[in-house]
Amino acid sequence: MMRTLLVVGCVFIASCTGVPDGIRPVTGLDVDRYLGTWYEVARLDHSFEEGLSRVTAEYSLMDDGSVEVVNRGYDDEEGEWSVAEGRAVFVDDRETGHLKVSFFGPFYSSYVVFELDKAGYQHAYITGYNRDYLWFLSRSPNVSEAEMSAFRERAREEGFDLRDLIVVDQSPLPDP
Template sequence: MRFLQKLTLVTFLCVLLSSCTSVPDGVKPITGFNLNKYLGQWYELARYDHSFEEGLSRVTATYSMRDDDGVKVINRGYSEDAGEWEEAEGTAYFVDEPTTAHLKVSFFGPFYASYIVMKLDKENYQYALVTGPDREYLWLLARTKTLPDATIAELMTFAENAGYDTDKLIWVDQNTAL
């Protein structure tokens, strides 16, 4: 009986952990993805509210290659309340082939979550809409601190059509003076 209990527990944990790298229904990761063009610094223009970014402004995400073919992720933001920068370093790896923009990212040891680029300026890699394993996560990233209104409107329509509530987005202040 103990063996069956252990097997059930291991199976449950595998299902739980694998669901964290799932893709929300109806969302398709970008194909034809070029990681080398995606590397570098991105500004977080908008996001859904989460405790790990609460109160942060001037948020950036910087991606670079690791020696093990993974991606080094550095998320950085300024906390007005604390009067200091906060930074988190993580690692990311492709879930499938490296031309599909579906990665698993971890900031906490062996626990991974999906990082899915669902909309991308595939020509110049100047903006991206990113989601997680479900519709509780949404980020609008750009290479610049602002985007044209028409581009933002197009991205918001895309997100809404994919089932995201864009009214929940927090628009990040990228211009706070220190």
């Protein structure tokens, strides 16, 4: 019985760090250029981000070669900032946009960069281990309609269901 639970647990953990069928992580990733602040422009919502606006992700390189991840979002209902700190490591090599990220100890989930503006590192499309996870990140809190249309088109081509896509409010907070 214990062996069965161990096998099932290992399969579950491994499946959370995979790549959705047909999705290809970007290659030629320059980690140093990817570091810094990214704004979440759009997402498929999940409980860990539900109700959050003004979401950002800050990436910085750690001494051991992993990437520190600090996600921030404003919870309008609570009137306060929510912060989640984690650690990401490359699944293959540092030039492939497939990382596994953990916010909860030994439990990892995929972070797959499947589109990246390699010329300017100004936008990125991210998914998780399946097509229920999707993010559009940008170096700017606001993007043009053309950029949003390109994101939607690519996401549809890759098989994402965009009916529940949330465009994230990145407007400044009102004065108290």
